[in-house]
Amino acid sequence: MIKFSNFNKFAPIVLGSLIALNVGAATPLNLVDNDGDGVISAEEITAAQEAKKAETLATYDMDGNGELSKEEKKLVRADRKASTLEQFDADGDGELSRSEKRAAKQARREAMASQLDLDQDGTVSDAEGAGMQEVRESRDEGGRKGRGEHKRGGGRQ
Ligand SMILES: [Ca+2]
Ligand SMILES: [Ca+2]
């Protein structure tokens, strides 16, 4: 069991990679318990990531060629930065100070934690955190072995 108060210690380990996927995004993934089993599974996280990607593509793929060009990606980053600033630039100087960045990270972590905490009891249980852990591990593996060829279940065709 991970209490929210301990989440800081725990979060960088489990959530770090997910947040890294989402670098600079002001809004975390929209995690949904699609199959209603009370936990967010790795598949559900992947689905949320795909949805997020599709949404980003739909918004920023100006020439509609199905991928984001350098310019389009630049736009994504600029917009994310702007919305992060909007939310977390507490002193309004147009820059994120160290402590403002910390607050932004913290807020993302907490948002993620509260999405994982499906029963809303204030803790992310092992079961609730398992899917995230799995995503993290498969990413780590993918990083080491190069490209996640070794996905569980051998993929579906
Ligand atoms: Ca589920
Ligand atoms: Ca500031």
Ligand SMILES: [Ca+2]
């Ligand atoms: Ca919980």
